[in-house]
């Protein structure tokens with residue numbers, strides 16, 4: 001074992017898992033470079049410590065954060081292995097002991113960036129170095145994948161495998177700075193604990209943004225103290241008439257904190273001025289076009305509702321909401337929606353978007369909008385739908401300097417069915433099998449000016465999805481495809497090699513207790 005490297009590809013489509021240490025070509029997303037070492041690799045034992053290594057003074061200031069990353073890693077490895085894996089710092093008595101070490105090293109090459117890392121494993125231990133704690137965290141996710149899949153078990157694995165890390169050197173860094181997934185908690189509500197589970201899956205594949213779709217026709221999901229009806233009225237129900245729900249500020253901040261500890265930024269979205277039936281039910285005075293449907297609205301038709309586009313009342317409403325969201329959101333972005341608006345003129349729409357965009361900027365946040373908001377001057381546009389000349393509008397905006405997050409619906413929409421007849425999901429943007437999710441290039445899908453693509457995001461809309469198990473079936477195995485497009489260099493993309501690596505992930509998901517769709521395109525062992 002140990003003779004394979006990334007360039008040699010997977011096990012020829014047979015998907016056989018070798019019994020010994022994990023070989024390095026099973027890392028998803030594929031790293032920038034992988035060099036297999038020789039020798040037996042490093043086996044975790046009773047004596048293994050997780051060491052954080054002190055460095056320069058600048059590094060010292062981040063020592064607490066590095067220890068937290070080390071503790072998260074140790075905690076994740078302790079459960080399945082039953083090993084003590086104590087934390088140690090260099091100065092402690094355990095300094096000489098073998099083990100895993102995490103080291104901040106500002107002298108790493110600059111192109112390593114904030115998320116890059118270097119990981120080396122040999123018979124004496126595993127060493128992860130990075131320029132930031134974030135880079136160390138990404139490296140620890142690679143380490144998980146270098147261990148046998150049972151390492152994902154939430155319980156002690158009895159008669160478990162040798163917990164051996166293959167001998168390897170990995171040098172890694174992402175292609176794009178924005179790699180996200182969106183969860184729609186409006187059509188069906190998901191509890192904070194369920195959202196944390198969703199975050200766990202994103203973190204494993206090195207995603208760094210979680211977009212939460214917090215308002216839509218069917219429900220409003222975030223407490224705004226100055227607008228109590230949003231939650232006493234607007235949050236009560238969801239699609240099909242089951243009870244809805246909402247996050248208190250404390251719930252939301254708990255989600256944000258959990259995401260932060262995994263180096264994911266939460267991007268909250270309030271969809272304006274359309275997709276607003278829950279707002280109109282809560283504050284009927286904002287409905288000057290009489291677009292509201294009777295409340296509760298439990299259907300899935302879209303595009304009928306619109307806030308009044310003018311007047312003080314509506315902008316004092318948006319101001320209240322934006323102020324509160326900005327207060328509880330540490331990340332830079334605030335998403336204002338903007339998709340599928342009918343009943344108002346294009347001029348009214350553009351003026352509305354401009355005004356809300358300014359409110360977000362004044363609150364100190366960077367506005368993001370669905371691609372329809374391009375004429376309103378929004379600086380970060382999420383591309384999902386190029387029909388009716390929308391692609392031309394977006395390209396024009398990018399030529400004026402707008403940045404783009406790529407979420408083309410026919411490739412990245414995780415709520416699309418895998419194939420016709422699949423029991424979950426929708427088909428309006430086509431069917432998306434794993435190959436379709438993987439086989440496109442975010443940089444060249446649209447003729448955008450160089451450097452305008454910030455990255456990629458996979459939205460998961462939940463009209464047809466009500467449970468975490470159903471989310472998993474849509475997410476896995478397509479999320480890793482998106483993750484690899486976002487993280488790995490264009491040159492490294494290869495469907496054949498990707499599907500072999502992906503095949504190894506099935507056992508990992510089974511150990512973790514995650515559902516996944518055993519698509520035939522993937523050579524599961």
Ligand code: TNX
Pocket residue numbers: 302339340370384413415426461462463
């Ligand atoms: C379109 S994508 C929508 C959502 C739906 C989704 C279903 C976008 C900005 N709008 O409201 O949930 O399709 O696939």
